[in-house]
Amino acid sequence: MLYDLIIIGSGAAGLSAGIYAGRYRMKALIIGKEFGGETAKAGAILNYPGFQSVDGYELMDLMKQQAAKLNVETLDAEVASIKRQGHCFTVATGKKTYEAGVVIFAVGAERRRLGLPNEKELTGRGVHYCVTCDGPVYTGKTIAMVGGGDASVKGVILASEYAKKVFLIARRKKITAEPINLDYLQKLKDKTEIILETEVKEIIGKDKLEKIILSRPRKGSSELIIDGLFVEIGSVPSVSLAESLGVELDERGYVKVDNMMRTNVDGVFAAGDVVNHFGSFKQDIAAAAMGAVAATSAYNDHKIHG
Secondary structure (H helix, E strand, O other), X not given: OEEEEXXXXXXXXXXXXXXXXXHOOOOEEEXXXXXXXXXXXXXXXXXXXXXXXXXXXXXXXXXXXXXXXXXXXXXXXXXXXXEEEOOEEEEEEOOEEEEXXXXXXXXXXXXXXXXXXXXXXXXXXXXXXXXXXXXXXXXXXXXXXXXXXXXXXXXXXXXXXOOOEEEEEOOOOOOOOOHHHHHHHHHOOOOEEEEOOOOEEEEEOOOOOOEEEXXXXXXXXXXXXXXXXXXXXXXXXXXXXXXXXXXXXXXXXXXXXXXXXXXXXXXXXXXXXXXXXXXXXXXXXHHHHHHHHHHHHHHHHHXXXX
């Protein structure tokens, strides 16, 4: 099936790009492996303009509905491959293929792992990467969160609604997060404990997580018995599809773009967490803005080559 534009990724950047493409009257298709990306799993979002508080999944669904009203199609599928012939791109999802004159990569990033033995085997059996998804499982139990940034602090705040005790384990000397989140964390000191300058060295358990081993003793012991371990240490951009087209990456491994979200490959644009346009500032408002710019560039490119 032939489209003017195919957007790979259905998070804030991809859906925003779809909305703008629809407004430009482009025939557009959004393909996403996981609808809403990380935003859909974020729980309550308190800093998106126009909403005092909105659930992440709800926000993404509102964007999807807005795109649909502009005749933009969405498809829940994983892109297996993408090929380029001249100014035409063929995108394959399983046995089906779709073609378009321009493409936007809005595939986001994958959660970073600790890289420890037993981590993969115990994923879903005590080791997790999404508090919104799996936090309720640990109602009344003890868990640990690994990470020292804003995302991990927000994870602890959310987890504290379920767990009876939450440890925050950070390898640095202090936690870095938005002041408002640090203030909230301080209010939870009866349910939380911060362990600084410490790393998780081992994950112990056969059929399920039993305990973790810390890099330095806490209260005389390096063992910490917990029911669940949540990892929130950043993300790695999903760039393999873009690389297959010869798209250039920057020094940190993100898709390299100019101010209009253009890559080095004609007809290919990128937006959201797959690029490092705003550095470590990975927010929905920034992703949505990049998606809008990418769609505008894609439209201008389409007018020339369409």
